[in-house]
Amino acid sequence: MGHLNTPDTPGTSVRGRPRARRRRMKRHSSSTLHPTFQGRRIPAYNLLSSQDLIRIEDQADWILDTIGVEFRGDRTALDLFQQAGARIDGERVRFEPGQARELCSTAPEEFDLYGRDPMHTVRLGGDNVVLMPGYGSPFVSDLTCGRRYATLEDFRNFVKLAFSTPALHHSGGTVVEPTDVPVNKRHLDMMLAHLTLSTKPFMGAVTAPERARDSIQMAGLVFGHNVMERHAVMQGNINVNSPLVYDHTMSDALRIYAGANQCVCVSPAIFAGAMGPLSLTAVAAQTLAEAMVGIALTQLVRPGCPVVFGSFHSTMNLRSGALTFGSPEANLATMALTQLGRRLGVPVRSGGGQMTASNAPDGQAMQDSTGAMWATLLSGAHQVWHAAGWLEGGLVMSYEKFIMDVDHCGAMLKLLQGFDTDEETYGRDAYLEAGPGENFLSTSHTLRHYKTANFEPQISDAGTYEAWVENGSLTADQRATARWQQLLDDYQQPEMNPDIRAALEDFVAERKAAMPDEWY
C-alpha cells in the first residue's frame, strides 16, 4: 500500500509519551552560529508510521523491563540507577516501561558545540547538520604509498584535511589510530593535534578514565574551565558493548564527560544477527533501549548535560560472517533510528555515513557510501560520523576516498538547502527573451545567476571522453590523489595564543614523562 509520509514532529506527543512531561529547555538559545553554518531546509523523510514507531518503542521497553542492561564493574552507575528507581539485580539494571525515557527527559533538544574559532561553532539538534570524518581506523591507504598502519603523521594529516574542507564541520576524534605512539599516550598527541591544527569541534579520549580527564584538562587550557561549565566544547563517544552491556571503561568515561558538562554521544554498536537479532525491528528497538540507558546515566550524573543519541549498526553476510555496509537493510535501520532519536528529543548521530566494506575506493565503495549517506541525511540525522575516508569496513582511512567523500558531502549539503520558488526563480523575463526552440544560455536571467546556480564539485569530471583520455584516463580515485596532496601543501595552521600553545605542550610533555610507554 502507499503510505503517506505521516507528519512526525520530534516531540509530537504519542500516547502521552515523549514531550508532554519534558523538563528540558533548549540550551544557549541565543544563536552563536556563524552564518556559514547552514542547516537543513528540506523536510526529513519519515520511513515509519507512528504505529510502527510505537511498536518499536514498546519493544525497547520490553527489553529494558524483561532482559535489562548490565553495567559491568561500575558500582557508581548501578547506585545512581538504583536511587533513580531502576531495579538492580547484581550488575543488571531493569526499568519499568517508560522509565528510561523519562530519565532522558532533562537532556537538551539542541545545543551548541563550540569551536575554538567561533566561526566553527556548530549546533547539534534542530535543523542542523554536522558532518565529520571517519573514526578509529588502524590503517591508512593512498594510491601512491599503498595500505599501511596509520601513524601520528597520518592523524595530523586528516585533521588538517578536515580543517581545510568546508563540507566537514567537525575535526572528528580518533580519525586514525596513531599506531606509532604508545597506546597510553596517543590521546595526548591526538588532543594536541585537534586543538592546535584545527579550530573545529572535536572528540576527546574515552579509552581510560585518566585519558578522558587529560582530554578535558587540555580542552580547559584552551577554552577555560569556566566556559566548559556552561558550554560543550568537545564530545566523548561512548560505545555500548552490545548486546546490552556497558563495560566500566565506557561508563566511567561517560560519567567523566557528563560530570564536566561535555557532550556525550551514546553509541550502541550492533551488527544485526550477532549483537542482536537479525531483524531491523530488533536492531532499532535494541539500539533505542541501549542508548536510552546511557543517556539516562548522563542525566543522573548531571541533569541537562548535552548528549547525542548515537548508533552504529550494520548487517552481515549471514552465510560468511563478513560485515557489510551500505546494505538496504542497514540503510532502513538508519532511517528508522533517526526517527526514533528525534522522538526521544535529543540530537541524533546517525548510524550511517559514507561507509563501505570495499577494499578499494572504487565503484562499490562509492555506491555503498552514497546510499548510506542519502539514508542518513534524508532521514534528518543531526550529526554524521564517518562522512569521509572510511574504507574496508572502517579498518582503513583512504586519502583518496576522503577527497571523493567530501565532494559528495558538499553536494549533499547543497541538496539539503532545497530550492527556492520565489518570483526570480521563475525566469519569466528569460521566456520573454528566448522563445520556443531558442537557447537560454545568453538570456540575462542566466547571466545573472550562472555563477552561483550550481554546486561545483572538485573531483567529478564532466568533460569529454577525448579530453579525459588525453589527461591520462584517470579514474576519480586517481584524480583525488593530487587534490589531497594539494590541500596538505596549501594547509595553513590557524593561529593560537603562544602561551596557550606552550601550556598544552607542557601538559603533554609532563603527562608523557609521568607514564612508562604501554603498547597494548
Next chain:
Amino acid sequence: MGHLNTPDTPGTSVRGRPRARRRRMKRHSSSTLHPTFQGRRIPAYNLLSSQDLIRIEDQADWILDTIGVEFRGDRTALDLFQQAGARIDGERVRFEPGQARELCSTAPEEFDLYGRDPMHTVRLGGDNVVLMPGYGSPFVSDLTCGRRYATLEDFRNFVKLAFSTPALHHSGGTVVEPTDVPVNKRHLDMMLAHLTLSTKPFMGAVTAPERARDSIQMAGLVFGHNVMERHAVMQGNINVNSPLVYDHTMSDALRIYAGANQCVCVSPAIFAGAMGPLSLTAVAAQTLAEAMVGIALTQLVRPGCPVVFGSFHSTMNLRSGALTFGSPEANLATMALTQLGRRLGVPVRSGGGQMTASNAPDGQAMQDSTGAMWATLLSGAHQVWHAAGWLEGGLVMSYEKFIMDVDHCGAMLKLLQGFDTDEETYGRDAYLEAGPGENFLSTSHTLRHYKTANFEPQISDAGTYEAWVENGSLTADQRATARWQQLLDDYQQPEMNPDIRAALEDFVAERKAAMPDEWY
C-alpha cells in the same frame, strides 16, 4: 526551518484542481500481475510543500498562456488543439490557465503494460516501480574490448542481460544504437530482438511515422491487435524538443501510438540554463508545461489512452558548458517532478535513474548514479529509465556498469519493501536465549531467518583485504566483467510459437527489402 513532510497524496484536491473533475478511471483494475512483481511499501518523499507545488503549477500555466508551445509541421495536432479550445497562432498553441491540465484528465492513473510472458506484465502507476536499462547510447564499452560504436550484437546482448536480471522489469527501447544497421532499418532488428529474446515489456520506434507503424505491426503479430485495442503492450518515447517545441516527427509518433492505444511517454528534455532558465523552479514548471501539452494531445487523439508523465533533465557546468548528471540540483528537480507528476494523476517516469557524466565505471560513476537513483526512487517515481549501464552522459552503455547498476537496483527494490514490525521481527525468544554480552548468531531466531534476512548482492565484496589481494585486487568494475560474460553464457532464449517467429522474420525481411539502405 524544519518543514514537516506534508501529506500530499497524488490526487489530493488542491484549489479544486487535480482530482475533483477527473473523468478517468483505473484501467484493467483486476490485477493481472505476477506475484513476483513487487511494489513500493515505503512512503514517497515529498520534497516540496503544497504551496511550492501550486507556485510551480501556476508558473506552468503562465508559460502555456503567455508563451505557448509550438507544434512544427503538424497541422493535425494544431487542429485537434483548436477544436479543444486552445488558442492557435501559426504553429503556436496557447492555453488558458488550467486548460491543459483539464485535457489530461482522461488519462488513466494506472494501467498494466503487458509482457509477452504474463509473469513480466508490469503495472505503471500506484505503488509500483518499473526499472529499465539505459536508452540511446551510440557507444558501448567493456573492460576487455574498450570503447567502440555499438552494434546490433551489443543491442541483442543488452536485451539478453535485461531479460536475465530480475531487478529490471522492462527490456527498454533503443538500449544502444545498432550502428551497423542502416538507420531506416534499425527499428526492425530492435523490435525483433525485444520480441524474441525477451518476454519483458519494451519500447517501439518513434523516429519516423512508418517506423512507429512497423513497431506496432510487429507487436500485433505477437500480441494480437485485438488485445492491443484494450491493453498496452509497448511504449513510445516522445521527446519534446525543449524549449517548448514538438517537432512533427515526435508528434506524429505520439499520435500513432495513442491512436493504437499504446502507451505514450512524454519526455521534455531540459538542461537547465540551455533549454530553459537555469533555476530548478523553472525546470520543473517548464517540464510540467511541456509534458501536459503532449499528454493532452494523446487524450485528444484517444481519450483514456495510457500515458506516462516523463522528464529528462539535468544540469550543466555553466562555465564550461559540460553536461552534468547526478548533481544535487538535478536530484532536487527529479524529486520535485515526481511530486508534480503524481499530482497530475498519471504514472511518472522520473528524470533520474543511474546517470553519470563519468568517463569510466569508477567511483564518480557510482556516486553520481547512486544519488540520482535515491532521488528517483525515494520520491516515488513509477518508471525509471536509465537504471542500468549509462555512462558518459548517455553516450556509452558500459557492460560493467550495467552489472554494478543492476546490483544496486536489486538493493533499492529491497529497500522499497521497508521492514516489518510484527511480533516475529521482535526476536523476543532470541533475547531469552542470548542475554547481555552474548552472541545471537546461533539463536533459533537467527537460524529461522538468516537465509532470507538480507539482500545478497552479486558484485559487492565484503571479504577481507587479504582475500581480496589474493584474488587479484579486482575493483568492482573489474569483477563485473566475469558476471556479464557469465550471464550471456547462461542466457536461454524464451520460447516462442514458431509461426509467430516466422511471421516476425518475414515482416522484417519484407520491410527491409522494400527500402534502400539509409545511413543518416
